[in-house]
Amino acid sequence: MASILFRGFMVIAVMFAVVLAWLYWGMSGPRISELFITEGFLKLPLPLAPPIESLPTGDNVMEKAGQWGDGFGALNALFAGLAFTGALAALFMQGHAADKQNKDYHRQRFESSYFELLALLRETRREVRFRYSLPYRKANKIATSSERSKVQTEAAAFRTAMYELRYLVRTRTTATRRTQAQLEKLYRLGIHARFESTFGPYFRIVYTILRRIKDDKVLSEPEKIQYSNLLRSQLTSHELALAGFNGLMPQANDFDALLTEFHMLKYLPTGIARRALEEVYDPTAFAARDD
Known part of the structure; x- marks a missing residue:
């Protein structure tokens, strides 16, 4: 039971981290686009600013922004895959728990029937x-x-x-x-x-x-x-x-x-x-x- 709870906790933690990363990425999208389009990279703190020659200028500004936006498709596919994997893991754990519960219930029924037969055995002995x-x-x-x-x-x-x-x-x-x-x-x-x-x-x-x-x-x-x-x-x-x-x-x-x-x-x-x-x-x- 402890191992099942631990696995469940790990799955939930991973899925929560993925959701947070996805939300952060989505919420940061408009700001990042603005930086691309307005050449706002120059406004970044010095340690974070890329080399000037690598900044998008002129006609390739929209092209660079479009390339960045295309990255969302791959990320969406990744997150969808992770979500599907989490759903499968949850179903597996749920099935495992149900199977264990059914086996425990079967053992209880067997034991009840077993002791009833022992009582019948003693009665028949008389x-x-x-x-x-x-x-x-x-x-x-x-x-x-x-x-x-x-x-x-x-x-x-x-x-x-x-x-x-x-x-x-x-x-x-x-x-x-x-x-x-x-x-x-x-x-x-x-x-x-x-x-x-x-x-x-x-x-x-x-x-x-x-x-x-x-x-x-x-x-x-x-x-x-x-x-x-x-x-x-x-x-x-x-x-x-x-x-x-x-x-x-x-x-x-x-x-x-x-x-x-x-x-x-x-x-x-x-x-x-x-x-x-x-x-x-x-x-x-x-x-x-x-x-």
């Missing part, structure tokens, strides 16, 4: 439900009457779902045979097919937030990193791990690419879920930003 499957309860000897066998909500739902998914990865795959298709199938049958109505909307909001950050044409790269980091700070490690598995599904479009681009999985704790995802995701998803 609606998430999950219950251990019967095979899992039998394998882990969870009594039907126990608290653990009941439907879990909010953060507990993500934690419970992640416990069962880790169990499926551990018992249905081996470290040397894990593929994206295997992990996608385990998530689809163990989580998605049973509780898609609650998990699906939640992860679609996460996807929408990341997509809006990526596609925004005004936000700078540091701003995009800041907003994605803020989103990641809102998610627990269980939510991030489940998002990683959810991103492997065909219905997730490019959710896995967004998770990778914004390094969303880099803080996953060491364990079987992280190891499994590391085998199918690009290392960038787990890398620190400086890497």
Whole structure:
């Protein structure tokens, strides 16, 4: 803003100086003409008087005055050019200021929409439900009457779902045979097919937030990193791990690419879920930003 004001001040100062010079030249014209025509050069102070032999005399008086007058045409063209340049500079500065104002307004609207989506994400989290499957309860000897066998909500739902998914990865795959298709199938049958109505909307909001950050044409790269980091700070490690598995599904479009681009999985704790995802995701998803 300071540089724009300084440039504006300089343009105004230059234009003001040009106008003053033009006015002074125009106001001095009659007097200078009179000096030419009446041979009044002799009346000038000695330091300013030209050599006598150079003064116009006789027939060439009007010719000299005419030559002096013709100089106004070139000066008028010069001043017109300067005025046009000043007008262009003013238009450029005005356009630059308007563009900056539009970008600032866009950022305000983006930020407002962004925090509204975060609020919606928190509301949707409250609606998430999950219950251990019967095979899992039998394998882990969870009594039907126990608290653990009941439907879990909010953060507990993500934690419970992640416990069962880790169990499926551990018992249905081996470290040397894990593929994206295997992990996608385990998530689809163990989580998605049973509780898609609650998990699906939640992860679609996460996807929408990341997509809006990526596609925004005004936000700078540091701003995009800041907003994605803020989103990641809102998610627990269980939510991030489940998002990683959810991103492997065909219905997730490019959710896995967004998770990778914004390094969303880099803080996953060491364990079987992280190891499994590391085998199918690009290392960038787990890398620190400086890497």
